[in-house]
Amino acid sequence: MSDVETPVLTPVGGPSLPQERRLITAIPGPRSQELAARAATAVSAAISTTLPVYAVAAGGGVVVDVDGNSLIDLGSGIAVTSVGNAAPRVVEAIQRQAAQFTHTCFMVTPYEGYVAVAEKLNALTPGDHQKRTALFNSGAEAVENAIKVARTHTGKAAVVAFDHAYHGRTNLTMGLTAKNLPYKDGFGPFAGEVYRFAASYPFRDGEIDGAARARATIQAIEKQVGAHNLAAVIIEPIQGEGGFIVPADGFLQTLVAWCRESNVVFIADEVQTGFARTGSWFASEQFGIVPDVVTMAKGIAGGLPLAAVTGRAEIMDSPVAGGLGGTYGGNPVACAAALAALETYEREDLAARARRIETIITERFTAEQSRDPRIGDVRGLGAMMAIEFIDPATGEPDAALVRAIAAEAHRQGVVVLTAGTYGNVIRFLPPLSIGEDLLAEGLDVVLEALRNS
The missing domain is CATH 3.90.1150.10 (Aspartate Aminotransferase, domain 1)
Known part of the structure; x- marks a missing residue:
């Protein structure tokens, strides 16, 4: 037995609800x-x-x-x-902001909350390079916009996604998503110039290591697509809907290195893995990689709809002014919730x-x-x-x-x-x-x- 004291989880935050399983009726009642x-x-x-x-x-x-x-x-x-649901800091921040104003649209009359969230994400996401952020409403919307900026920046069109991937339910993100039922069935045709290749699935890959799997995948990409046609590679560092697949060591690292050499934007879809979920701010940190662009949503704002794309400044600044945006993107109440949620992650x-x-x-x-x-x-x-x-x-x-x-x-x-x-x-x-x-x-x-x- 170790002499190191084992930490114990005690409930934090939330309303004063009894922390118990209690069945009064059959489920559902x-x-x-x-x-x-x-x-x-x-x-x-x-x-x-x-x-x-x-x-x-x-x-x-x-x-x-x-x-x-x-x-x-x-x-x-x-x-x-x-x-936590109804986390106190988040609730208080929402109430304060809602009493001030609920919407003006950042593209019309901007507000500080949007800027503060962008600054925070620029600081928290992996890498010490100069970054820029744009805010949206959902993970799928973030992924769509990440592809847009990658295509604009590189002047190329093709995008590579992977087996077992899930990226959303909009037309482009359905094309990126691997699983047909229930996400894609009957909804085509999907956006073009999307190509799918093998990812690392250690439980089903046998003896092949991560770097070898990546090299085989890269060879297939080069033959079937060509790096000179490829704008972006997008992957969940841990594949979510695909089954929480943790890639073998060396897989992501080898892909990132190849993207750097080939003028291909590496996009880490951290919609599900982000914000302390995997034991660090972002799962990319667990693998020692620095993505060019990170997409985020889910845990960002304590339950309010908010999403973000953060990336290298030269990539994020490449679209024409007005090329990114949306009526509700970076809603002021959601931004207030996000700042409170980020504070909670840190303080707790x-x-x-x-x-x-x-x-x-x-x-x-x-x-x-x-x-x-x-x-x-x-x-x-x-x-x-x-x-x-x-x-x-x-x-x-x-x-x-x-x-x-x-x-x-x-x-x-x-x-x-x-x-x-x-x-x-x-x-x-x-x-x-x-x-x-x-x-x-x-x-x-x-x-x-x-x-x-």
Whole structure:
């Protein structure tokens, strides 16, 4: 045993909600079922829900529904409420700004909040080069604009994305996204000049190392696209919807070096990995890489819609004046929330909490893996962890098992999300404000669901 004291997670921030799992009704309860019936007649059937309980409050590590049930939150609204839901600094900042003004449009009469967020992101993102930032509304919008500036800067059109990638639901970002169902099916034709190549997937790559995988991918790019035609390479440092795939060491580093040599803009899509989620401000830092451009959203503003593109000044300044923007991009209330959220990350040292969460989840599931061969892989960084399930006889993905585990966890009052190109991954994205006891209880429920499946 080590003499070093093990840090313990205690709940931080949020409203004064009891930090407990509490089931008063079946999940979903009668009031949630009533609202679901109303939604069925009012909301497009194309919008689905993971767990049809209707929330009335959330904070720390719980979501409370309209029936009074208190559920353990291991999803954070897909990595959005990393500082916790209704985090006090964020709420106060929103209230102050909303009382002053809610909108003027930065392109019409600008305001300091936008500038302050840009300054902060220029300082926080990897690299000490001169940077510029533009603010938008969503991760997909950030990705679209990152491609725009890369094309303008290089004068080239082609873009490379990767197997297992997810970049959004707009036309261009659907083209960048690898998975057809549910993201792309029936929505084409998609934007042209997008090419897809193999990424690093250590669990399924066999013995090939990261640098070798990158060299093979680069060789394919050079043959099929040509560096002289390529504006940008875009990749999630840890692939999110694809299954929280952590690339082998050397893969990203080799890609970045080649992009530098080839006048290709390297874009790190940090929409899901950003803002302390992986145990550092950005996942790129974990791999020792400095992207030319970084896209951000999700955890940036404590739940308000805000996104950003930060990159080298010469790249970000390349479009014509007025070429970037949008009516709501960098909304003043969202900017106020972002500044408060960024302060919370720093003051609460939420990156350290993410690393502690990684330790807890890794220890629990690697121990279970030694007893249960259906657990093929335990992977991730920080509070972005995944468990990949397989048929132990064949090694094939077991999506049915994942559906059964998730459904039982939901019935028992634990919000968990699934992922993976093959639908065989359970992903954990708890708020960094969650307490250790609550986290442990949530994991207990998931493990019990696995054992009973």
